[in-house]
Amino acid sequence: MNNILSLTPLLAVLTSLLAVPGIILSRSPNVREGWTFAAALAKFGIVVSMIPMVLSGVRLEYTLAEVLPGLGITFRVDAFGMLFAVVASSLWIVTSAYSIGYMRGLHEHSQTRYFCFFALALSATLGVAFAGNLFTLYLFYEALSFATYPLVTHHQDREARSSGRKYLFYILGGSIAFVLPAMLTAYHLTGTLDFTPQGFMGGIESKSTLLVLLLLFVFGFAKAGIMPMHSWLPAAMVAPTPVSALLHAVAVVKVGAFCVVRIITGVFGTDLLAAFHFDTLICVIASVTILTSSLIALTQDELKRRLAFSTIGQLSYIVLGVALLSQAGMTGGMLHIAMHAFGKITLFFCAGAIFVATGIKHISGMVGIGRRMPVTMGAFFLGSLSVIGLPPAGGFISKWHLVLGTVQAHQYAMLVVLLASSLLNAAYFLPIVYRAFFCTPGEAMFDNRIAEAPVWCLAPLVVTAVGSVVLFFYPQPFLRLAASAVRTLTGGG
Amino acid sequence: MENLSPHFPALIIIVPLIAALLTSAAGWLNRRLCFPFAALGLFTSLLVSTGLLASVLDKEVILYRLGGWPAPWGILYRIDRLNGLVLVVIFFVAFLNLIANKRTVEESFPEQLGGFYALYVLFVTGLSGMVATGDAFNLYVLLEISSLTGYALIGIGNERAPLAGLNYLFMGTIGASLYLLGIGFLYLMTGSLNMTDIASLLPGFYGSPVMVLAFLLCMTGLFIKMALFPLHAWLPNAYSFSPSASIGVIAPLTTKVMIYVMIRITFDVFTPDFSFKMMHLGEVMVWLAVAAIIMGSLFALAQTRLKRMLTYVIIAEVGYMVGGFWLGNRMAVTGAVLHILNDAVMTLCIFLAAGAVVYQICGDDFEDLKGLFRKMPISMAAFTVAALSLIGVPPTCGFFSKWYLISGGIAAGHYGFVVALLFSSLVNAVLFFRIIEIGYFEPFSEGEGGHGEHHGPPAMEIREAPAGMLACLLLAAVSLIVLGIYTGDIVTRIIDLAIPPAI
Numbered sequence: 001m002n003n004i005l006s007l008t009p010l011l012a013v014l015t016s017l018l019a020v021p022g023i024i025l026s027r028s029p030n031v032r033e034g035w036t037f038a039a040a041l042a043k044f045g046i047v048v049s050m051i052p053m054v055l056s057g058v059r060l061e062y063t064l065a066e067v068l069p070g071l072g073i074t075f076r077v078d079a080f081g082m083l084f085a086v087v088a089s090s091l092w093i094v095t096s097a098y099s100i101g102y103m104r105g106l107h108e109h110s111q112t113r114y115f116c117f118f119a120l121a122l123s124a125t126l127g128v129a130f131a132g133n134l135f136t137l138y139l140f141y142e143a144l145s146f147a148t149y150p151l152v153t154h155h156q157d158r159e160a161r162s163s164g165r166k167y168l169f170y171i172l173g174g175s176i177a178f179v180l181p182a183m184l185t186a187y188h189l190t191g192t193l194d195f196t197p198q199g200f201m202g203g204i205e206s207k208s209t210l211l212v213l214l215l216l217f218v219f220g221f222a223k224a225g226i227m228p229m230h231s232w233l234p235a236a237m238v239a240p241t242p243v244s245a246l247l248h249a250v251a252v253v254k255v256g257a258f259c260v261v262r263i264i265t266g267v268f269g270t271d272l273l274a275a276f277h278f279d280t281l282i283c284v285i286a287s288v289t290i291l292t293s294s295l296i297a298l299t300q301d302e303l304k305r306r307l308a309f310s311t312i313g314q315l316s317y318i319v320l321g322v323a324l325l326s327q328a329g330m331t332g333g334m335l336h337i338a339m340h341a342f343g344k345i346t347l348f349f350c351a352g353a354i355f356v357a358t359g360i361k362h363i364s365g366m367v368g369i370g371r372r373m374p375v376t377m378g379a380f381f382l383g384s385l386s387v388i389g390l391p392p393a394g395g396f397i398s399k400w401h402l403v404l405g406t407v408q409a410h411q412y413a414m415l416v417v418l419l420a421s422s423l424l425n426a427a428y429f430l431p432i433v434y435r436a437f438f439c440t441p442g443e444a445m446f447d448n449r450i451a452e453a454p455v456w457c458l459a460p461l462v463v464t465a466v467g468s469v470v471l472f473f474y475p476q477p478f479l480r481l482a483a484s485a486v487r488t489l490t491g492g493g
Numbered sequence: 494m495e496n497l498s499p500h501f502p503a504l505i506i507i508v509p510l511i512a513a514l515l516t517s518a519a520g521w522l523n524r525r526l527c528f529p530f531a532a533l534g535l536f537t538s539l540l541v542s543t544g545l546l547a548s549v550l551d552k553e554v555i556l557y558r559l560g561g562w563p564a565p566w567g568i569l570y571r572i573d574r575l576n577g578l579v580l581v582v583i584f585f586v587a588f589l590n591l592i593a594n595k596r597t598v599e600e601s602f603p604e605q606l607g608g609f610y611a612l613y614v615l616f617v618t619g620l621s622g623m624v625a626t627g628d629a630f631n632l633y634v635l636l637e638i639s640s641l642t643g644y645a646l647i648g649i650g651n652e653r654a655p656l657a658g659l660n661y662l663f664m665g666t667i668g669a670s671l672y673l674l675g676i677g678f679l680y681l682m683t684g685s686l687n688m689t690d691i692a693s694l695l696p697g698f699y700g701s702p703v704m705v706l707a708f709l710l711c712m713t714g715l716f717i718k719m720a721l722f723p724l725h726a727w728l729p730n731a732y733s734f735s736p737s738a739s740i741g742v743i744a745p746l747t748t749k750v751m752i753y754v755m756i757r758i759t760f761d762v763f764t765p766d767f768s769f770k771m772m773h774l775g776e777v778m779v780w781l782a783v784a785a786i787i788m789g790s791l792f793a794l795a796q797t798r799l800k801r802m803l804t805y806v807i808i809a810e811v812g813y814m815v816g817g818f819w820l821g822n823r824m825a826v827t828g829a830v831l832h833i834l835n836d837a838v839m840t841l842c843i844f845l846a847a848g849a850v851v852y853q854i855c856g857d858d859f860e861d862l863k864g865l866f867r868k869m870p871i872s873m874a875a876f877t878v879a880a881l882s883l884i885g886v887p888p889t890c891g892f893f894s895k896w897y898l899i900s901g902g903i904a905a906g907h908y909g910f911v912v913a914l915l916f917s918s919l920v921n922a923v924l925f926f927r928i929i930e931i932g933y934f935e936p937f938s939e940g941e942g943g944h945g946e947h948h949g950p951p952a953m954e955i956r957e958a959p960a961g962m963l964a965c966l967l968l969a970a971v972s973l974i975v976l977g978i979y980t981g982d983i984v985t986r987i988i989d990l991a992i993p994p995a996i
Contacts, residue, residue: 064978067977150933156934173919183894
């Protein structure tokens with residue numbers, strides 16, 4: 001393992017930040033969206049250009065400033081961070097196209113502000129992905145919280161304000177009241193915050209200290225939506241749908257799960273967790289979230305809220321997989337970041353497309369909608385297959401590894417949890433699809449005329465739906481990154 | 494400039510003093526010259542203090558005898574890394590606030606320009622002198638200069654300002670008198686007023702109860718002047734009724750300079766050995782600071798006017814520094830010193846933003862702040878940066894001083910202080926997001942709750958603050974982030990070397 005000093009990670013983080021002045025000063029909306037696309041493509045290009053180096057075992061490193069003794073704003077690109085960065089930056093391109101269709105289709109106000117904070121949020125997301133120590137991670141985590149606040153509350157009405165309060169209460173409250181003291185204590189006890197394979201907490205012998213720190217971190221990173229720190233996510237669904245799609249299915253929530261995985265692998269280390277049997281504890285916490293959120297999802301009639309509760313459950317898959325500490329389980333958990341992202345973003349895109357085309361938000365009003373919007377509902381079907389974990393969709397691959405992981409780790413209870421959750425997922429997704437296509441003419445709420453959403457909305461959801469299927473047949477890029485990540489993170493030294 | 498550089502420590506007092514006199518004279522002769530004289534005076538002092546800081550970075554300590562009289566008989570000025578830094582902060586804040594408030598001063602006091610600017614510059618002279626002097630009695634004289642001008646700067650406002658100023662005068666005079674009494678006892682015992690001299694004579698009197706009394710008197714006097722809870726009652730009224738131009742310099746600097754003076758007296762007059770180890774005050778002081786932080790935060794929550802809310806935030810911030818200092822370990826003292834610098838700039842920025850709002854909206858009741866993000870987007874962006882710094886969000890500087898303070902609390906095992914700091918961060922988040930919410934959401938958009946009609950709140954015309962005010966505000970906001978990023982350098986190159994190695 002050798003480290004190379006490189007500006008590339010910094011560039012990848014900064015690309016979207018640099019587009020912000022362009023977005024603000026653009027005279028026409030088309031030029032403004034041009035900036036967004038240019039930044040998105042450049043960002044994706046820069047991220048992808050680092051893949052070969054990362055796979056060959058080189059770690060790219062750059063320290064922006066040494067802010068505290070032995071602690072800087074440091075970027076270090078490893079395979080796990082790369083996996084997340086590829087997912088976030090590739091889906092930003094698609095979401096930008098979708099945003100244009102959605103925002104213009106609904107004549108939303110303040111679109112400049114919207115695109116501006118979207119770009120900021122992406123900068124912060126990549127900052128988290130490439131963070132080389134806990135402090136840098138925290139910095140960008142907080143930056144992301146503030147960058148997404150104006151997006152969540154975009155409508156600026158009473159509902160948006162109360163959702164915004166809930167959002168800040170959980171996310172900011174978690175990071176200041178839980179993560180900050182835990183981070184400072186860790187720094188005080190160990191003198192470092194650098195992510196290292198097998199962590200840096202090995203020197204601490206007190207089991208209770210470790211346990212308290214672990215719980216503070218796991219619950220403090222509220223973006224991961226581990227119950228009871230989850231209820232900001234359904235509230236955040238008041239945001240425009242592209243925000244829910246990219247941020248609340250991919251970037252923000254995955255940042256939370258990413259942080260928890262970093263805590264497990266880079267701060268505590270898998271050996272330490274196994275030695276104190278904390279792995280089972282995290283598994284139990286995650287599985288409670290998985291089952292409870294799936295059950296709640298069943299009862300939701302508003303489509304986006306159902307998707308939100310589904311996301312809460314799926315995020316805990318990632319945490320559960322990594323906490324299994326077995327080779328396959330960790331690979332599956334990391335893969336799930338990518339697989340779930342493609343599936344869930346498709347579902348959100350579909351929810352938004354239905355809303356743009358018909359103005360309907362509730363599942364009970366979607367009977368027979370498949371005849372009106374066959375492409376959208378077809379994509380919805382593929383997306384739900386991926387989230388349930390059925391072939392031929394990418395979600396199957398990650399769930400396969402997760403199930404394999406439970407067997408490897410001899411955690412058969414977790415195996416049952418995963419299978420039960422799959423059934424629940426099927427129970428809350430498939431009826432939507434079924435009712436959309438199969439109903440008597442009397443029940444149908446739509447006539448047979450095909451009227452899809454505008455092409456800017458439709459094309460992205462087709463792309464991501466096809467993407468989910470492609471990932472089933474060609475999961476190699478993500479699989480290799482995940483396998484390499486697991487190798488290095490559990491390798492020690 | 495080269496040949497003047499040995500006299501820099503004196504110039505720091507003399508330049509603004511002359512500027513104050515010239516400004517005052519210009520007030521009679523040609524009022525248009527008042528502002529340039531004041532600005533030039535403060536800008537020159539800013540350059541001189543920067544030069545001083547640069548030279549103490551190499552030389553460690555510069556001693557300067559006023560009039561060439563040898564110590565301990567003459568008055569000695571002593572510049573080290575710590576007060577070199579504080580001096581730069583004083584002149585930076587004073588200069589920026591002066592430029593920002595040019596128009597508000599001209600509009601509020603068209604007849605009293607000479608008087609106002611002369612008071613303003615004299616006030617800054619007093620503060621910088623207190624920081625630079627190495628003589629305990631001279632410090633008292635300069636304290637009175639800055640206090641008397643401070644009372645006038647506050648009382649010059651309208652409505653209830655004169656009464657608030659009077660109340661401040663009573664409390665401030667008590668504080669200064671207590672300090673003077675303490676110095677009197679010291680002089681009785683040691684026969685010296687020079688700080689270094691007293692410190693060298695002091696070990697002979699360690700057991701003496703008079704010494705303890707002198708120490709307690711000095712400290713109590715300073716606590717009143719810095720508005721440490723429960724001695725804070727004068728501050729909210731005095732600060733919230735005073736004009737923006739005055740408060741913009743008084744709020745960021747007065748409490749911070751008094752905290753520096755406390756550090757100076759405990760380290761250089763009484764020595765850390767005496768102050769920390771023999772007095773057993775630490776525990777009490779930290780708990781007082783905890784009370785200050787928590788009560789300041791709670792009082793702030795109860796306010797419904799912007800400026801008044803900010804005054805209680807200041808009271809909580811005083812608790813940060815006092816608590817950090819009296820924890821007495823290296824981390825915490827570093828945090829306290831760093832917070833003097835950071836808090837001065839944060840307070841400047843938030844009061845400049847508040848000043849810009851008050852100037853444009855003519856009010857600071859929470860009700861008046863509706864739609865502010867549309868009317869004044871740039872000012873509110875700067876306000877948000879300052880708010881994030883006060884909450885303690887990286888990479889703004891407020892995060893880093895909090896980092897050191899909390900680390901110090903953990904290192905000392907003083908969890909009460911740690912919890913108080915976290916509590917105050919959370920309360921600050923509530924305080925500032927409450928204002929951000931009002932400015933951002935209200936008046937609410939018409940299509941309430943219903944999707945499909947998201948046309949946002951009604952459009953309002955942009956009425957930004959004047960360009961000069963805006964430029965200073967943005968500079969202050971940017972420096973919050975720059976200070977944050979350069980925390981590492983500031984701590985290792987200045988603060989770490991300025992704190993006595995014994996700690």
